[in-house]
Amino acid sequence: MLLQQYSSIRRHSETICKPLEIEDYVVQPIADVSPPKWHLGHTTWFFETFILKPNFKGYEEYNPKYNFVFNSYYESVGARVVRTDRGNLSRPSVTDVYRYRAYVDEQMEAFLQSDSIADDVAALLELGLNHEQQHQELLYSDIKYILGHNPLFPVYSTNNVFNESITPSTDFIDVQRGVYQIGYNGNGFCFDNELGRHNVYLDDFEIAANPVTNAEYLLFIKDGGYTNFRHWHSEGWDWVRQNAAQAPLYWHFIDGMWMHYTLNGLHEVDPNSAVCHINFYEASAFASWKGMRLPTEAEWEVASGLFNWGDRWEWTNSAYLAYPGFKKEAGAIGEYNGKFMVSQMVLRGASVATPPGHSRNTYRNFFHPRHQWQFTGIRLVK
């Protein structure tokens, strides 16, 4: 079972990369976007470093220098290539990275067929698989950024890449005040930052049944949303001016019409899809313009059973901080989440790019408020 799950998840990463040219695997147009071959190598390094090397007797490391190349941010596991430099590395080649994957997969499969996997190793394995799924979503975001910032606007696929499920609606759902519980308490997998189910007190609120659409967002643009400082955080307004921002990422005003780049190429903006690729500043300014606000993550989680979600990561007005009783895990794995708990905002839900089986209503995604390159959207509260 574990073996099958392992193989299936590992294959999915490669499927995502199938439409790429070799060259697309290599570049890093901004620090936040990693080269696809780096994602493929880094997720592999995770299994090699945390599962095989400490637990599989006789395992021979594929290449000791790969630790330096494919470590992301684990201080405990030694020196690493500075993040902004990943795009300078032409080697290991894409072929080498796939060979590395094949080698580690073969060893992992042998390991998983062995008699008994200790519980703590099984837990690490599950973490590794969820980690790879996180990178699958990053692969989509990063590939879109790489292709969408090329002057030739290459098409990733001529097939429909994502299924969107939104039916526009302007309904709001009432939630009554009271003490609620949030945080994970199931038996399955969750990240450490979801643990510590705890009470929160919420006041009455109404939450939108649907995310904001492109049509609604266009009204904000047309009403001068990007030129009126009143709707923006001070930091957001600085961002608008420094970047001459005037629309979501990937939108281009061409011959009097708003077009946007998608993985299917450059197309007219679809008024009925949920707005996508906006940062926290934009989400918040839009809400202010509407005279509403963003939900807190507690509000979102409590109400999440009452609406459909999953097309866009939805910005909340909650900073990414520890839940009461949060405990870092020992060792390198303890660096997974806790050390990022400052200066970031929580996003809830999931997106069209999230792999199947990788979403929960307790999932706490987080990014710096300036980031647009994820599949992010807005759900309003009033």
Place this chain on the structure above:
Amino acid sequence: MLLQQYSSIRRHSETICKPLEIEDYVVQPIADVSPPKWHLGHTTWFFETFILKPNFKGYEEYNPKYNFVFNSYYESVGARVVRTDRGNLSRPSVTDVYRYRAYVDEQMEAFLQSDSIADDVAALLELGLNHEQQHQELLYSDIKYILGHNPLFPVYSTNNVFNESITPSTDFIDVQRGVYQIGYNGNGFCFDNELGRHNVYLDDFEIAANPVTNAEYLLFIKDGGYTNFRHWHSEGWDWVRQNAAQAPLYWHFIDGMWMHYTLNGLHEVDPNSAVCHINFYEASAFASWKGMRLPTEAEWEVASGLFNWGDRWEWTNSAYLAYPGFKKEAGAIGEYNGKFMVSQMVLRGASVATPPGHSRNTYRNFFHPRHQWQFTGIRLVK
């Protein structure tokens, strides 16, 4: 009464500056530190712009160009000198700024003696006075930075500048779980960000009766606190390395002894005072090293009746965000607080530099997590 309060607060700003040389009023060693003469002019500009010009018939603006020089961040009130450029302006001279103050004070006194002050103007006046008090604390912080970063280490005063009230103790106070209320609900003045008294649910916690002392902080330093990434946020660890940080701001290791610069000059670190001038990263790393944590702002406020506070602004683990039901005021005053509600952490309490009468247990101070130059300290929770 109002008149007397006005005069007394206005005089206090000038008293703080009395020990300065003319030159000390002018410089801006880092963007966050404003020249003292700018503080004196800016607080005056506030009364001129928001009280006198719109409300005092026949008022003649002192100098129309001063709006450009002394506006801080009010987009609604026109162009302003970029914050990092304040220290490039030798004019208006210190004498001119004091003349400007005298002129505005004279007019304000005339205005306040007139028959009747409308309620909304009285509210603005109260805001202006609290605003000036905030700048009084900044004057202390900024003067300390200016003198404390001069290679001659000039002495601000040979008298004791601040009275500290700490009696070291390692007691912790128990608080029981339950729904509590936080936020301002008195009849006096408060800032808009304190409003919206609301319920919060808190779990059991124990909070320290006293802030962390220099002696305790020294143990952290000696135990390698600044060289062990495990205690730090990722962003904090970057800060440590980029700044080669190894102690609180103003600490110098001289001839085998830890000295620190105070407004009384360079002296040996006092083991029994509360540690001061540490940023959120340091506060948080210290707590992690102790196996404890920082309080949330709700915990702090709920427990605040049970301990002494007021010597140090105490970092909480709460991000600075809107309370439920927060409403921005209309007009320029609406820019006072709301637009900063992102990427900052809340500090609670007050410090030795806070003017008398300017503290409340609902007061929400906020700074970016990297800032050390305020009179900040640590209170632990376990």
Place this chain on the structure above:
Amino acid sequence: MLLQQYSSIRRHSETICKPLEIEDYVVQPIADVSPPKWHLGHTTWFFETFILKPNFKGYEEYNPKYNFVFNSYYESVGARVVRTDRGNLSRPSVTDVYRYRAYVDEQMEAFLQSDSIADDVAALLELGLNHEQQHQELLYSDIKYILGHNPLFPVYSTNNVFNESITPSTDFIDVQRGVYQIGYNGNGFCFDNELGRHNVYLDDFEIAANPVTNAEYLLFIKDGGYTNFRHWHSEGWDWVRQNAAQAPLYWHFIDGMWMHYTLNGLHEVDPNSAVCHINFYEASAFASWKGMRLPTEAEWEVASGLFNWGDRWEWTNSAYLAYPGFKKEAGAIGEYNGKFMVSQMVLRGASVATPPGHSRNTYRNFFHPRHQWQFTGIRLVK
């Protein structure tokens, strides 16, 4: 005689600063502009460090920390305040700096009255006096920058500060090809970089009898000089775009008219004065637009007897490099000139701000090509 010269030159620096407010002595709006009090202290430090301390028995250093504050770029003489930080230092105060001058002057006068000054010390003294004269010109440039970049445009003096001697003319002077000699060979003072009189071969050339006037430069502006890349060096064109340059420094287009800031305040541009405060890129672009070129420093020096010069430092098309046979002096004084012989262009002549008695036709002034803040102009060659 030496004593009289010493006193007279030292007094002149103070005369230049007389119209300043205390505050004007302190600021450093850009790295290239030093605070006037720093100039006053640094020139004093030169005499104390190189004359008094090594040569005057029993001399007591005024304040050992001043070496750190007032050293400019002499690596041999210990640590120094980073250049961009000079404007952060409120202390020593202006009064302290004048006290330091008075102390050193008193000691210097005592020293100069003593029996006999060794030849090498006399040479250092002469260097120190020329050094102070160089800083007198910098005082004018830096004061102009400080006041001219203040939004209040303060007037330095209501008297005419400089006498300009230009009578517009479009004459060109012929010089015949041949081997000429350049470099200093008199008996008076010169800098080490002028030494090594040597042969150069020059082709025929014609050199303008007068520098380019504001009227001529305005034609360049009106003809789109700042918007046509063809006239500019690649590096110059980058400079134009990054700075949105469209006129010389201190020029402002106000209500349809070109005004410029002078030490007498903001006035209409005088069409008949020589254009001033342009950098090498601008000088060179102007020459290209005219279909002419800038002189080499050898051409300038050879022809210098045939025209009037001294109102503007004239950009040449010669890079600042060693003359054949150039030798660095031993010790700290060897750092005076040689170590700057890369990436700078030579200017010849002198300017209205050059102190009397401080000009020679062999004088090699040098600045980076981007600098505008000196009293620089253009002389054409065809």
Place this chain on the structure above:
Amino acid sequence: MLLQQYSSIRRHSETICKPLEIEDYVVQPIADVSPPKWHLGHTTWFFETFILKPNFKGYEEYNPKYNFVFNSYYESVGARVVRTDRGNLSRPSVTDVYRYRAYVDEQMEAFLQSDSIADDVAALLELGLNHEQQHQELLYSDIKYILGHNPLFPVYSTNNVFNESITPSTDFIDVQRGVYQIGYNGNGFCFDNELGRHNVYLDDFEIAANPVTNAEYLLFIKDGGYTNFRHWHSEGWDWVRQNAAQAPLYWHFIDGMWMHYTLNGLHEVDPNSAVCHINFYEASAFASWKGMRLPTEAEWEVASGLFNWGDRWEWTNSAYLAYPGFKKEAGAIGEYNGKFMVSQMVLRGASVATPPGHSRNTYRNFFHPRHQWQFTGIRLVK
């Protein structure tokens, strides 16, 4: 003949790239280093833009968007990808670039077989071929940088890539004072910056028969050359400190031994080869340490018949400036050389990476003084 020359030169660029992996064609580790596929595309774009489009009737542009991607610095020919962004472009793919080359080559061959090539077009063609040869040398420099900065130190070739011709010697050659002529005056091709053969006067000098070897440079390192500011320009000393420089580029001190990366991989430094990959600051500091100096470009050219050259580009102490009588060509081609004549130093000779047939003793190569990544060396003068 022209056709044969065209084909042979075009093939050579591709031969240089033959050992590369696809990924190596794509990256741009620093702004100065361009991706190899960009070189291949840009040289092709040159022929398409300047020869085919204006002169070959019926020529159909390969892809109009390529102008944007492959223009380097020709302002006259429209917008272009910002230089630091070249490494962000995964498309056009390497295959596409080779297709582009094949298409343009086919068209060029058809064009060159047509009846008569006008003289001005023939001149442009010759320029285009020399331009491609310049990029062949850049291909070597850039490939070396890309592979040499990869933590895996990939080997470009296991065959000897370059033939070095140096026989170490400490001889110096005397040249007598007098008026000499420099500049090109042959009948073949030269760049516009070599034209204007003119007289120069030179004093007596002695010039080394050979470039400085690694063994000699090691003595400089061992004698503390990189830690003694006295040998360095001020700007060079800043460079040393900012980069913690302690040896030429590509040198690594490993297990007590100096190794260097070459296109054959990481090897022990050969004491008998000419030192390579040093910048002007290093060349100049080395000369100062030896008590000697670098030649001027006139000295180099005049003496060039008396020694062997061609293994290293040799830094001169001449800034890159126009020769007397220099004239920019009309049109885009006029941007080729003239606009770079500021802030750069001249290098003379050629290097092992220079293509055969692409060197002349009048050739004026030029780079900013900080650059190390070319095949640069030192020849001393005393």
